[in-house]
Amino acid sequence: MTAALQLKDVCKSFGPANVIEGVSLEVKRGERHAIIGPNGAGKSTLFNLISGLFPSTSGQILLSGRQICGLKPFEINRLGLSRSFQVSNIFANMSVRENVRCAVLWSLGYGHSFWRNIGNLKEVQRKTAEVLDKVGLSDKADVPAVLLTYADQRTLEIAITIAGGADVILLDEPTAGMSHSETNRAIELIEMASEGKTLLIVEHDMGVVFGLSDRISVLVYGEIIATGTPEEIRGDARVREAYLGDEADFAEVTA
Amino acid sequence: MTDYSVDLVPDLAPSSQYKFATRVLPLLLMALLLLVIPLLEPSRTSLSLLNAVGINIVFALSYNMLLGQAGMLSFGHAVYFGFGGYAAMHAMNWIETASYDGGVWAAFPVFALPLVGFAGGAAAGAVIGWPSCRRAGVPFAMISLGLAELIAAAGLMFVGLFGGEEGITGDRMNGVEAFGLSLGPIGEVYWFIAFWAFAGTALMYAFTRTPLGKLAQAVRDNPERVQFVGYNPNKVRYLVFIAAGGFAGLAGGMSAVNYEIFTPESLSVIPSGLVLLMAYIGGARYFAGPILGAIMLTYMQSNFSDYSEAWLLYLGLLFIGMIMFAPRGLAGLLLSAVSGIQHSLTVKSLLRWGAYCTAGLLVVVGGVTLIELAVRRSNGFGEVFEPFGLHLSPEQVLPWMYGGVLLAAGVGLLTALHKVGEGESK
Numbered sequence: 001m002t003a004a005l006q007l008k009d010v011c012k013s014f015g016p017a018n019v020i021e022g023v024s025l026e027v028k029r030g031e032r033h034a035i036i037g038p039n040g041a042g043k044s045t046l047f048n049l050i051s052g053l054f055p056s057t058s059g060q061i062l063l064s065g066r067q068i069c070g071l072k073p074f075e076i077n078r079l080g081l082s083r084s085f086q087v088s089n090i091f092a093n094m095s096v097r098e099n100v101r102c103a104v105l106w107s108l109g110y111g112h113s114f115w116r117n118i119g120n121l122k123e124v125q126r127k128t129a130e131v132l133d134k135v136g137l138s139d140k141a142d143v144p145a146v147l148l149t150y151a152d153q154r155t156l157e158i159a160i161t162i163a164g165g166a167d168v169i170l171l172d173e174p175t176a177g178m179s180h181s182e183t184n185r186a187i188e189l190i191e192m193a194s195e196g197k198t199l200l201i202v203e204h205d206m207g208v209v210f211g212l213s214d215r216i217s218v219l220v221y222g223e224i225i226a227t228g229t230p231e232e233i234r235g236d237a238r239v240r241e242a243y244l245g246d247e248a249d250f251a252e253v254t255a
Numbered sequence: 256m257t258d259y260s261v262d263l264v265p266d267l268a269p270s271s272q273y274k275f276a277t278r279v280l281p282l283l284l285m286a287l288l289l290l291v292i293p294l295l296e297p298s299r300t301s302l303s304l305l306n307a308v309g310i311n312i313v314f315a316l317s318y319n320m321l322l323g324q325a326g327m328l329s330f331g332h333a334v335y336f337g338f339g340g341y342a343a344m345h346a347m348n349w350i351e352t353a354s355y356d357g358g359v360w361a362a363f364p365v366f367a368l369p370l371v372g373f374a375g376g377a378a379a380g381a382v383i384g385w386p387s388c389r390r391a392g393v394p395f396a397m398i399s400l401g402l403a404e405l406i407a408a409a410g411l412m413f414v415g416l417f418g419g420e421e422g423i424t425g426d427r428m429n430g431v432e433a434f435g436l437s438l439g440p441i442g443e444v445y446w447f448i449a450f451w452a453f454a455g456t457a458l459m460y461a462f463t464r465t466p467l468g469k470l471a472q473a474v475r476d477n478p479e480r481v482q483f484v485g486y487n488p489n490k491v492r493y494l495v496f497i498a499a500g501g502f503a504g505l506a507g508g509m510s511a512v513n514y515e516i517f518t519p520e521s522l523s524v525i526p527s528g529l530v531l532l533m534a535y536i537g538g539a540r541y542f543a544g545p546i547l548g549a550i551m552l553t554y555m556q557s558n559f560s561d562y563s564e565a566w567l568l569y570l571g572l573l574f575i576g577m578i579m580f581a582p583r584g585l586a587g588l589l590l591s592a593v594s595g596i597q598h599s600l601t602v603k604s605l606l607r608w609g610a611y612c613t614a615g616l617l618v619v620v621g622g623v624t625l626i627e628l629a630v631r632r633s634n635g636f637g638e639v640f641e642p643f644g645l646h647l648s649p650e651q652v653l654p655w656m657y658g659g660v661l662l663a664a665g666v667g668l669l670t671a672l673h674k675v676g677e678g679e680s681k
């Protein structure tokens with residue numbers, strides 16, 4: 001079976017700075033795969049390369065065996081890969097419902113149609129309501145997105161990402177900045193939303209990472225130094241070294 | 256997992272009463288108003304003003320498809336108005352020729368010429384938008400300005416197409432009559448304008464409710480994210496641009512039939528700037544904003560230009576004033592007045608409103624006095640400013656002082672009110 005997502009020796013440099021240095025990674029279909037690593041390791045950059053926001057300098061990226069290097073973000077999205085952003089990236093002046101509605105339109109085949117009243121599209125209404133219900137934002141459906149609390153904006157960010165029904169979902173630090181209880185709710189949501197899908201997630205909260213993922217990759221200075229199951233990562237000497245100084249912390253949170 | 260059959264999903268859509276009140280009712284009221292106006296037996300002057308208003312409403316709404324809906328600032332929207340108008344004007348002449356010599360155009364009613372205008376504007380939008388919609392923001396605005404200059408210059412060069420400085424003329428009383436209208440008397444032209452103004456408004460409103468219309472708003476809000484829900488923001492912009500060009504062309508076609516003449520001036524940057532002002536002053540954030548702006552500016556243009564040479568100066572001041580103090584435009588002012596009446600109608604708030612209006616009036620009266628005096632003085636004909644039977648000579652000191660004192664009092668009062676307001680909100 002071909003991997004859901006495969007990276008082969010991907011490199012990215014911004015001018016003289018080599019941010020991603022030869023990353024190879026295979027995410028199996030249906031797997032929940034986490035990427036961890038210190039600040040500035042290049043995790044978000046890696047997501048930007050996979051989702052087509054930046055072109056990679058060299059290497060190959062395959063989505064279900066299909067080469068997606070050089071495709072535009074919307075083309076990659078149409079092939080079934082959807083991503084969220086570390087900093088909420090929503091349609092601020094539109095209501096929560098409109099935010100989600102925009103995200104379901106393409107997948108339901110409405111393209112650029114200008115001859116239909118969006119209010120009469122039952123499928124769109126239903127899918128939008130379903131997504132809002134899933135993420136628990138139904139009661140805030142008519143609130144302008146800009147007026148949501150921080151945690152609700154993060155939730156909306158996830159809602160927009162999953163609304164199109166993509167098979168491969170990339171989440172960039174979905175719980176960053178959330179309180180403990182908010183994080184727990186977000187994790188439940190992520191587990192539910194990624195059921196039957198392939199998930200690639202960047203996360204700083206080790207508790208979340210080790211609880212959620214099937215496999216973990218550790219990215220340090222643009223290189224993947226280890227990939228494995230949570231147990232393997234926990235026992236990996238190089239990983240402990242990379243988190244040197246935090247070693248005690250690392251042992252503690254991963255225990 | 257929940258079973259999401261249609262009836263189990265909570266209906267998040269607004270109630271049908273709400274939909275009727277906010278979507279259908281305003282259009283019905285507009286239709287009613289258009290039907291009632293002729294019963295009031297307006298004068299010829301009022302009718303020609305009303306016809307101009309109708310044209311500008313469609314033009315300003317089409318501009319706002321770009322500015323308000325898709326967030327595209329264009330300095331050259333009159334180009335599409337112009338292409339539509341010229342297309343309609345040529346077609347009007349083909350109809351005339353065909354009515355003697357026969358041909359397909361003989362069957363085409365002049366009443367339907369705005370459709371030719373739509374096609375002309377949309378075609379121009381499709382050609383010109385192709386390169387220019389690849390850019391957004393400032394580059395898009397600059398390209399639109401450059402193209403407007405270029406095409407206005409071309410308008411004077413290609414005499415066969417644009418008729419040179421005199422433009423091209425036509426006769427609307429030819430061909431098939433639609434709805435029994437000969438389109439001869441201005442009263443009949445009113446029905447023509449009313450029909451198309453209503454149709455244009457209703458269609459452009461409907462456009463905001465389509466998937467493409469919603470996507471345009473998403474592109475305005477956050478073009479980057481649009482890419483990650485499967486849409487190409489440039490393509491969305493391009494399609495909206497074509498539609499906006501089409502409706503501008505529709506307005507151009509209305510104008511061609513109304514005036515029976517079209518000159519290259521109407522595709523220059525001056526009407527392009529004016530339509531921007533209409534949308535902005537009216538309130539680009541609201542669908543109805545440009546309608547208010549079109550009514551106000553058309554009225555000002557036709558009346559103030561008779562009273563004062565300085566009317567463009569007043570227009571500029573109004574624009575600056577709106578940007579600084581009421582960025583949501585006339586529509587925004589109206590809405591906050593309505594919600595103020597509904598929610599916080601106290602003696603105190605009434606007093607404050609009164610004080611604000613007084614201060615505003617003082618500023619206007621003082622400012623107008625000074626400007627009119629200055630205009631007359633610089634003309635050097637010894638003209639006297641005579642508002643309401645007063646006799647204010649620019650050669651005397653006292654009238655200048657009146658103006659200055661009124662202006663200063665108004666500004667002072669505004670500043671004081673502003674301070675009080677700030678103190679309270681702390």
Ligand SMILES: Nc1ncnc2c1ncn2[C@@H]1O[C@H](COP(=O)(O)OP(=O)(O)OP(=O)(O)O)[C@@H](O)[C@H]1O
Nearest residue numbers: 014017019037038039040041042043044045046086
């Ligand atoms: N567009 C860009 N231009 C230049 N340098 C960039 C750009 N984007 C990222 N970088 C650099 O690449 C490096 C990796 O950044 P990236 O955001 O991918 O890290 P990260 O692992 O996501 O970190 P964090 O945990 O803080 O989110 C940083 O040094 C950053 O300054």
Ligand SMILES: [Mg+2]
Nearest residue numbers: 043044045086
């Ligand atoms: Mg990051």
